[in-house]
Amino acid sequence: MTRTLIHPPVIAIDGPAAAGKGTLARRLAAELGLRHLDTGMIYRAAASRLLAGGGDPDDPAAAALAAQTLGADDLVRTDLRAERTGEIASKIAALGPVRAALLDFQRSFGRTAPGAVLDGRDIGTVVFPDARAKIFVTASPEARALRRHEELRGKGVASIFADVLEEMRLRDRRDRERAVAPLRPADDAVTLDTTDMSADEVFAAALAHVTSRL
Numbered sequence: 001m002t003r004t005l006i007h008p009p010v011i012a013i014d015g016p017a018a019a020g021k022g023t024l025a026r027r028l029a030a031e032l033g034l035r036h037l038d039t040g041m042i043y044r045a046a047a048s049r050l051l052a053g054g055g056d057p058d059d060p061a062a063a064a065l066a067a068q069t070l071g072a073d074d075l076v077r078t079d080l081r082a083e084r085t086g087e088i089a090s091k092i093a094a095l096g097p098v099r100a101a102l103l104d105f106q107r108s109f110g111r112t113a114p115g116a117v118l119d120g121r122d123i124g125t126v127v128f129p130d131a132r133a134k135i136f137v138t139a140s141p142e143a144r145a146l147r148r149h150e151e152l153r154g155k156g157v158a159s160i161f162a163d164v165l166e167e168m169r170l171r172d173r174r175d176r177e178r179a180v181a182p183l184r185p186a187d188d189a190v191t192l193d194t195t196d197m198s199a200d201e202v203f204a205a206a207l208a209h210v211t212s213r214l
Helices: 021-032 039-052 060-068 072-076 083-092 096-111 123-127 141-154 161-177 199-213
Strands: 010-014 035-038 116-120 133-138 190-193
Touching: 010 021, 010 123, 021 035, 021 116, 021 133, 021 199, 035 039, 035 096, 039 060, 039 072, 039 083, 039 096, 039 116, 060 083, 060 096, 083 161, 096 116, 096 123, 116 123, 123 133, 133 199, 141 161, 190 199
Parallel strands: 010 116, 010 133, 035 116, 133 190
Antiparallel strands: none
16 A cells, blocks of 8 residues: 655665666655656666767766756666666766766655655765655665666576676776765665665555654
């Protein structure tokens, strides 16, 4: 049964790639009757737009332009889940002008009734530091790489686990060490390590925390 909320809340779900934050965010949104935004898709859409236009991912100006001119149609591009798109998204997400261009969109989405669950890497620390509830979802690099490896193979995409693990570690390092909005738990976030948890166990723990904060 969908729960009824009096005030439109914002719930922030952060964490590294393949930790399970997207699945959790969608389930929480459905349970609570809120909107959901996978903010990583915004960066992937900007990366896709950049690549489609022949832009150089190492050119901050080109990346910023792709983010500034992003439209609704870009959010349904067919290559948003591609590994190459994800790599470029992680790279341009470290650029201040790119993040600034996409920040207003995220905040507008979250503040629109009836409220929203947003998942990403800096929702609780930068986008909505005043979010009603904050959860940092993580897992070991090996567990996350295995999930991504199995996901790719399930789609018929050739994948080598060692390569996926190495890319996962490189992406984690980029996200943690970037100068702008680095990946880290908010001081008031609850951390859920999903390495040895089922999706249902993660959801139950997260829902209990969110309900206590509403």
